[in-house]
Amino acid sequence: MASLDERTLDQQIEQLIEQAPRDDxxxxxxxxxxPLLKQIAGQLQYFEYFVLQTPDRGWVVTTLGHRATPELEKTVVYAFPDLQDAQAVAGTHTEVDLVPLNFPVISIIFQLIALKQVESILFFERAGDRQRAVEVRRVDLEAQMQQIMRQQLQQPPPNLA
Structure with a gap:
């Protein structure tokens, strides 16, 4: 997959809006x-990533422990750059059949808002390398969203003369 371009990210935004509930x-x-979703996606290398799903279509959440302080834990979702990496990890979970499905990068980032039990999504950027990833933290995403909302509320409506 090529580096991300603005047009593809705009198409992913439009697709996400089209698939959104019709609740205004x-x-x-x-x-x-x-703009925030595109900014975050622009830091990544791929238009789509593979996420492992359970048979009931839930995303697989992994709890990671800190090496030096084992009581510190973090819950994450892995996003893989290719199917082979996702299948390799799925194969290590013998207790349940996991299915790797590809999702647009914008959708994955947006889903992080709804996944309250997940602290981060780890985007692996190199096939075969599961040691290094780009971390997108929910707390950072929420803080940036709140800042955008505050800015919107402070702006007067455009139809005021």
């Missing part, structure tokens, strides 16, 4: 967050 809020929220 979600689509508006996505449109408001579009």
């Amino acid at each position: 809020v979600t689509g508006m929220l996505i449109a408001l967050m579009a």
Whole structure:
């Protein structure tokens, strides 16, 4: 896959808005967050990543322990750059059949907001290398979203003369 371009990310934003619930809020929220989602996606290398799913379509959440301080834990979702890496990790979970599915990068980042039990998504950027990843933390995403919302609330409506 090539480096990310703005047009592809815009198409992913439009697709996310089209698939959003018709509640007058979600689509508006996505449109408001579009620059932030594109900024984060722009730090990554791929348009799509593979995420492991359980048979009931839930994303596989992994709990990681800190090497020096084992009581410190973090819950993450892995996003793999290719199918082979995702299948290799799926094969290590013998207790349940996991299915690797590819998702647009914008959708994965947006889903992080809804996954309250997940602290980060780890995007692996090199096939075969599961030691280094780009981490997108939910707490950072939420803080940036709140800043955008505050800025929107401070701006007067455009139809005021």
